[in-house]
Amino acid sequence: MSAPRVVAIDGAAGSGKSTLSRGLARALGVPYINTGLMYRALTSAALRSSVDLEDQYALIDILGHLRFMVTGEQPPELEVEGYPAEALTTREVELTVSRVARHPRVREHMRRQQRALGVAGAVMEGRDIATAVFPDAPVKLFLRADEAERSARRARERASNDPREVARALRHRDERDARTNPLEPAPGAVVVDTGALDADAVLAQALLIVRPAWPKDAG
Ligand code: DC
Secondary structure, X not given: OOOXXXXXXXXXXXXXXXXXXXXXXXXXXXXXXXXXXXXXXXXHHHHHHOOOOOOHXXXXXXXXXXXXXXXXXXXXXXEEOOEOHHHHOOHHHHHHHHHHXXXXXXXXXXXXXXXXXXXOOEEEEEOOHHHHHOOOOOEEEEEEOOHHHHHHHHHHHOOOOOHXXXXXHHHHHHHHHHHHOOOXXXXXXXXXXXXXXXXXXXXXXXXXXXXXXXXXXXX
């Protein structure tokens, strides 16, 4: 069986995954799938319907009603119908998403859908893409940046927030996320330190890693 045309990108919050993944997807001519949006949308839906966040079967039921779509061009991107970006980056969602994402059965359902979304080729980012979703991806990147750099980046993205509050929230989420997915590179993953580089330099470095490993019949 041939390897999927997938670049698997993992790393902590604020490590630069989204910017790099979108740029790589555009360069390779494949969709960009941000799996964090799937967990965020499920969290937003769960908060809206006030289900018990410890009840993974109730969460799976809600997940069954979400519609994941790949839309747009250059690159096509994952969207969740009815959940614009603003609804997925609220403080409430960010405080709660790690609790929703920790349930093994929820993760199983998510992974199944993620494989279906990526099977025809994708740049896919998340926390467990190279370890669990596409362990046979021909290219695996693990992004790293120190905590100060990651929270500075997040504070710039969420312009209205207090930087100290952003740093606190990030640390809180890191701790919880690491209990579900230890933030360590998968076997065979190349570690890219994004801290000292701007977005163009990170993309250029990643393309040097991806091009030689990318299946020849790929776009
Ligand atoms: O990448 P992000 O920060 O948007 O992800 C939001 C949350 O979803 C994050 O706190 C951990 C969880 N997540 C996960 O558990 N597995 C993934 N593949 C992607 C995200």
